[in-house]
Amino acid sequence: MEIPYTVEARPDTGWTNGKLAMWLFLASEVMLFGALFSSYVILRAGATDWPRESLNVGAASVNTLLLLASSLMISKARAAATGGDWPSHRRWLWTTVVLGFVFLGIKSFEYSEHLAHGEYPSNSTFLAVYFTLTGFHALHIVGGLLVMLYLLGPGARLYTRNPRHFVNRVECTALYWHFVDVIWLCLFTLLYLV
Amino acid sequence: MTAPVHGSASFWRTYVFSQDHKVVGIQYAVTGLLFLLLGFTLMMIMRWQLAYPLRPIPIIGGWLGSANAPGGIMLPEFYNQLGAMHGTIMVFLGVVPLAVGGFGNFVMPLQIGASDMAFPKMNMASYWVYLCGGLIMVASFFVTGGAAQSGWTSYPPLAVIAPGQTLWLIGMVLLITSSLLGSINTIVTVVQLRAPGLTWMRLPFFVWAQFVTAFLLLLAFPPLEAAGALQLMDRLAGTSFFMPSGLVVTGQPLPISGGGNPLLWQHLFWFLAHPEVYVLILPAMGIVAEVIANNTRKPLWGYRALVYAVGFLGFMSMTVWAHHMYMTGMGTTMSTFFQITTMVISIPSVVILTVLMLSLWGGSIRFTTPMLFALAFLPMFGLGGLTGLPLGLAPTDIPLHDTYYVIGHFHYVVAPGTIFALFAGIYYWFPKATGRMMHEGLGRIHFWGSLICMNIVFMPMFIQGLGGMNRRLYDGGLQYAHNAPLLKWHVVIAMAAWTLGLFQLPFIANFFGSLKWGTPVDRNPWHATTLEWLAPSPPGHGNFQTIPTAYRGPYEYSVPGAATDFTPQFEPDAQ
Numbered sequence: 069m070e071i072p073y074t075v076e077a078r079p080d081t082g083w084t085n086g087k088l089a090m091w092l093f094l095a096s097e098v099m100l101f102g103a104l105f106s107s108y109v110i111l112r113a114g115a116t117d118w119p120r121e122s123l124n125v126g127a128a129s130v131n132t133l134l135l136l137a138s139s140l141m142i143s144k145a146r147a148a149a150t151g152g153d154w155p156s157h158r159r160w161l162w163t164t165v166v167l168g169f170v171f172l173g174i175k176s177f178e179y180s181e182h183l184a185h186g187e188y189p190s191n192s193t194f195l196a197v198y199f200t201l202t203g204f205h206a207l208h209i210v211g212g213l214l215v216m217l218y219l220l221g222p223g224a225r226l227y228t229r230n231p232r233h234f235v236n237r238v239e240c241t242a243l244y245w246h247f248v249d250v251i252w253l254c255l256f257t258l259l260y261l262v
Numbered sequence: 263m264t265a266p267v268h269g270s271a272s273f274w275r276t277y278v279f280s281q282d283h284k285v286v287g288i289q290y291a292v293t294g295l296l297f298l299l300l301g302f303t304l305m306m307i308m309r310w311q312l313a314y315p316l317r318p319i320p321i322i323g324g325w326l327g328s329a330n331a332p333g334g335i336m337l338p339e340f341y342n343q344l345g346a347m348h349g350t351i352m353v354f355l356g357v358v359p360l361a362v363g364g365f366g367n368f369v370m371p372l373q374i375g376a377s378d379m380a381f382p383k384m385n386m387a388s389y390w391v392y393l394c395g396g397l398i399m400v401a402s403f404f405v406t407g408g409a410a411q412s413g414w415t416s417y418p419p420l421a422v423i424a425p426g427q428t429l430w431l432i433g434m435v436l437l438i439t440s441s442l443l444g445s446i447n448t449i450v451t452v453v454q455l456r457a458p459g460l461t462w463m464r465l466p467f468f469v470w471a472q473f474v475t476a477f478l479l480l481l482a483f484p485p486l487e488a489a490g491a492l493q494l495m496d497r498l499a500g501t502s503f504f505m506p507s508g509l510v511v512t513g514q515p516l517p518i519s520g521g522g523n524p525l526l527w528q529h530l531f532w533f534l535a536h537p538e539v540y541v542l543i544l545p546a547m548g549i550v551a552e553v554i555a556n557n558t559r560k561p562l563w564g565y566r567a568l569v570y571a572v573g574f575l576g577f578m579s580m581t582v583w584a585h586h587m588y589m590t591g592m593g594t595t596m597s598t599f600f601q602i603t604t605m606v607i608s609i610p611s612v613v614i615l616t617v618l619m620l621s622l623w624g625g626s627i628r629f630t631t632p633m634l635f636a637l638a639f640l641p642m643f644g645l646g647g648l649t650g651l652p653l654g655l656a657p658t659d660i661p662l663h664d665t666y667y668v669i670g671h672f673h674y675v676v677a678p679g680t681i682f683a684l685f686a687g688i689y690y691w692f693p694k695a696t697g698r699m700m701h702e703g704l705g706r707i708h709f710w711g712s713l714i715c716m717n718i719v720f721m722p723m724f725i726q727g728l729g730g731m732n733r734r735l736y737d738g739g740l741q742y743a744h745n746a747p748l749l750k751w752h753v754v755i756a757m758a759a760w761t762l763g764l765f766q767l768p769f770i771a772n773f774f775g776s777l778k779w780g781t782p783v784d785r786n787p788w789h790a791t792t793l794e795w796l797a798p799s800p801p802g803h804g805n806f807q808t809i810p811t812a813y814r815g816p817y818e819y820s821v822p823g824a825a826t827d828f829t830p831q832f833e834p835d836a837q
């Protein structure tokens with residue numbers, strides 16, 4: 069039994085099932101991060117002090133550039149897959165993955181610095197917010213990386229069987245990755261800069 | 263093709279780890295029914311304590327363990343565990359899985375003429391994640407410290423301090439994940455897999471109700487997921503998201519940084535939990551609409567009004583949450599806003615109820631068991647909604663908040679309301695799922711017994727609440743003088759609750775007995791019009807022999823000039 073519209077879009081709606089599902093998932097993610105950001109605003113409004121100077125803006129700026137670059141890379145990986153250029157697709161996707169891992173490396177370095185200075189989430193509302201929000205984001209990065217590794221590994225076989233389907237998957241992954249990138253931009257601005 | 267065709271699939275793949283929406287739906291429904299029974303049992307135990315406070319519980323008192331009920335006498339902590347878990351189990355593990363996971367999964371794809379859900383694997387995953395979440399919740403009774411004790415609302419600081427809450431939170435995160443998977447699947451299925459000819463305005467109202475419900479689950483649950491994670495951080499990492507400064511517990515200042523905000527939890531919780539009450543009621547309304555159209559043998563009066571009302575209701579349900587929080591001193595501007603939205607959201611609710619009532623007018627009603635339950639739904643839900651209005655207005659809510667009046671209000675909507683609708687749905691679609699009818703006589707005993715007992719259970723709660731009796735008191739309010747004249751009602755309620763339990767036995771017998779001895783049926787035993795009645799009973803894997811086409815709207819009953827009193831959607835025009 070075949071489920072229709074997994075590969076081709078349904079003419080009257082213009083969607084494939086997967087892409088619609090991804091947009092719905094992102095809508096729920098907006099609500100998730102919306103709740104986290106609102107909590108942050110409310111807690112900060114009620115806090116007596118907010119020592120954001122202790123955050124490493126330099127490291128976070130590098131991370132911002134890395135994520136922006138990775139968004140560009142996954143766009144290229146997507147375009148290459150659409151255009152049937154398999155070797156470049158893999159090259160760009162691998163680059164995205166590497167950039168993602170470097171992001172996580174720098175993030176862990178930041179965490180370990182804080183912990184080494186005895187700065188734990190339980191110390192203050194500021195640190196609690198910082199660790200939790202960036203932690204949520206980092207989990208989303210990990211999720212994205214796992215999906216990309218799947219597409220580079222066992223998931224790549226789909227390309228030979230059904231290239232169209234494979235490209236749809238890459239597209240959805242790219243959509244997700246851009247979203248995680250946008251979340252980071254919000255985090256970077258709201259936590260590190262203001 | 264009446265027997266399921268599964269090719270070489272093994273037993274495990276066919277019945278346990280199945281991806282077929284019908285099997286997943288039945289798994290959801292049966293698990294949900296079992297959880298309803300469990301939640302009901304907890305409540306029957308609590309009712310003893312309220313009726314006869316501080317007296318040993320007969321028979322089962324000894325089984326509860328000395329940590330919970332030494333000498334058979336229930337400890338306050340254990341009462342709180344039962345209360346919190348009763349609410350959680352009924353809402354999150356019973357009604358929603360049955361209404362959305364069960365009926366949504368089983369009926370919706372059939373009604374839109376699809377061969378399955380859009381993502382069968384994800385569908386299976388959502389069931390198993392739900393089951394894990396549920397089992398973790400139940401397991402919390404057996405760890406030291408017991409289950410969660412802070413009510414189904416889990417307000418901090420108590421929830422952060424009290425034992426049991428960690429497993430509740432972990433269970434909750436799993437349940438939210440499961441409903442996220444389910445809601446995405448539902449929306450995509452409705453948008454993408456409608457059969458040819460099945461335009462939006464030809465969808466049965468049940469499908470509309472499931473569709474709007476899925477949006478509520480999709481958008482309202484994530485904030486609770488966030489809140490749950492923050493509360494988990496408070497418990498495990500020692501943060502103070504919800505913990506204010508200067509907390510002193512049993513004479514000791516708490517060693518936390520403080521500076522958090524307990525009201526933040528209430529906002530995040532109710533931002534989910536108000537839409538959640540519509541998740542409880544919309545699928546029920548969908549079922550009632552189907553059963554009423556089928557048993558009045560006439561089209562629903564005002565189908566379009568129903569569709570617009572349910573959409574508007576879904577949207578508005580995200581804007582009323584703080585009517586649960588008038589007691590928090592939110593200031594008049596805020597409270598005015600939420601009073602207005604609450605009054606506005608009552609309008610579509612009343613529209614839906616009115617449409618369903620007017621649909622009865624002039625019909626030649628068949629009083630089948632599903633129809634009896636559907637008919638009883640209307641006044642029962644009406645009573646629940648009507649008693650909600652005074653709660654929506656701050657001046658009347660402030661004296662009523664946290665009294666038995668609130669308990670009466672929401673139980674009228676959920677118990678003789680939603681649960682009756684779910685029973686209607688079970689009696690109505692049982693022949694489709696199993697190929698056999700349920701027994702009418704037993705169904706009637708179940709119906710009349712339940713209707714009478716439900717009202718004896720919940721009506722006195724309005725009296726108690728208006729008399730000022732608070733909810734969540736482990737001795738039923740014995741220690742307060744103003745409750746003295748109200749205590750006798752606890753005995754009445756307890757008796758009626760236990761009798762209500764007895765009246766579920768005919769249902770259980772009917773459910774299992776009919777699997778074996780029920781009258782076998784063909785495709786369309788109720789002479790209904792929607793697409794699910796085209797499929798064999800029970801439908802095989804893939805549902806329809808060929809994908810059906812819809813030629814007309816969903817409720818073409820008693821069309822003038824037609825040969826029969828029903829013209830199914832799948833019947834081509836006679837030219």
Ligand code: HEM
Nearest residue numbers: 539542543585586611647650651653654663664668672675
């Ligand atoms: C249609 C009009 C309705 C109105 C105006 C309304 C209003 C309210 C208000 C203001 C409260 C808070 C009372 C308080 O705590 O002081 C409340 C509680 C509640 N309502 Fe409703 N309601 C309506 C319908 C429903 C429906 C359809 C359901 C469920 C299917 C429902 C379920 C609940 C529940 C579960 C609570 C109690 C939550 C708790 O504190 O544990 N209500 N209602």
Ligand SMILES: [Cu+2]
Nearest residue numbers: 536583585586
């Ligand atoms: Cu509400």
